[in-house]
Amino acid sequence: MQESIQTDVQTTEQTYLTVQGAEVPALGFGTYHLPDDQVYDAVSTALDVGYRHIDTAMGYDNEIDVGRAIRDSGVPREDLWVTTKLLGYREVLFHDNMMDATRNRLEQLDLEYLDLLLIHWWDGASDMATVLEYMSELVEEGLVRHIGVSNFSLEELQEAVRVSPVPIFTNQIEYHAYLDRSEMLAFCRANDVLLTAYSPLGQGLVVGDAVLSEIGARYGKTAAQVAIRWLLQQEGVSTIPRSANPKHIRANFDVMDFELTRDEIRRIDELEGPLMYRLNREGGAIYELRGALGPVVPDFLRERLVSVGGRVARLVG
Template identity: 35%
Template sequence: MTPSQLPEPGFGTSGHEGDSCTENVVAALEAGYRHVDTAQMYDNEAAVGEALERADVPREEVFLATKVHPSNLAPEDVLESTEASLDRLGVDAADLLYVHWPTGAYDAAETLPAFDEARERGLTRHVGVSNFTTDLLEEAAEILESPVLAHQVESHPWFPQDELVSYARERAITTVAYCPLAQGDVVDSDELEAVAEGYDATPAQVTMAWFAGREGVVAIPKGSDDHVAENLAGHDLDLDDEDRARIDDLAAGRRLVDPDEAAWNR
């Protein structure tokens, strides 16, 4: 699998729980999403698994990713917790298994070979990392026998992560963007509203169109009800170069997720 073959956009499930999570994932799959992202940390793998069972979409058509919690990154815990994740998800294997954060029990020299073993055992088809720096990405690539398929990080118009994206792209690693709609802040942006008016679209849709034009980047917006279809439709919108530049100009280094808190406060 090459980076461009990750289905895009994906559907993020952080913050989705229980029956509403299941309903949202079913809606996303039946609307046309074919990439679903979850994590041990989200405490919703069982709900995602129920959605996979309920949706009228064959399992083999869905690219399913989950992530190992920082507290489960000791080698023996990687394998045991991954098997538990697969049981909750109701699948034989994940398509992509991430190191969620390089914190907690993470030790590159010990943790990463366990991800190779998970792949060798058939627990996952691909390996990825999340919330790494370029130095940590380089270290991971040197230790892993498996290719790093994807690197998941916060990315949105105010925090595009261009340096990390460029670094990953040069190494055939897909950047998977979480919080692509800036936790809903795109809706209140006058600049994005002005761009959207020219396309008879919404600020969320032009943001998704902006992501679709970023080489090597796959966005995973969350959504419910009408937003599921709205975000998907935006991915097929074509922005002209001037409007793309207007969105590029929003970059301000404004991060939404505090790395020191995100790994432990869930």
């Protein structure tokens, strides 16, 4: 299933990954944090440019506009891959609530089925086998084609794969040039689980990176395009950059006509990102705070965290 898509930048080939026998467009479009009044236009532009994979969530509160853009685009439903997510709160994961919440997703998106339904994060309190059993009912009923998870740790994903009655299609996690995900990726590859890389641009953090810019200059590409290309060249990785800017939406899709060399990939693998960022993400501060505050750590706290040795050491500012 390959198609040539005419854009006003150039003709670009969408590439597909085969996961558990299904074909999923490797490059999707993310919709988190898009201003309310820009969701419809952004998704419409993305579909016009050639994106055929759209990522949204119950928690983004934008599914009605995403659905309108899909409907108005005229793109046949069977050519599209639509992913949404259920909030990971325990009460959403009770049987009847999950059934209602999923029907509500379909209603808001104005779709008859979802290609992929994820649990947005794991609350740690529910019984995983039971929750995944409920999700498998959604597959049996034909409301959902595939089920998956998001923000699952390696241990949580291993458990999900072990206990789920239907295959776990993906773990959608933060992954970009400043984060090492090799352990998770190895497990995903060994188990035919797609790794969906969210925040592929580090929410804008990587677009000014000197190494990515230097590599990009060789191909007439930007650092952002190199960051996306680096993900797409990895076996079993899909990614879903977000933008409200039509120029960026087009540019982020225009990444199929160059190939990073092994040496360039190695240089990007070795990037580490700013110290503060690493301390927040890898030092465990965010995870520890989530344990204390619940899954949603407010941005203003996130930015001010400093951890040492995996413990939240202090807030800055």
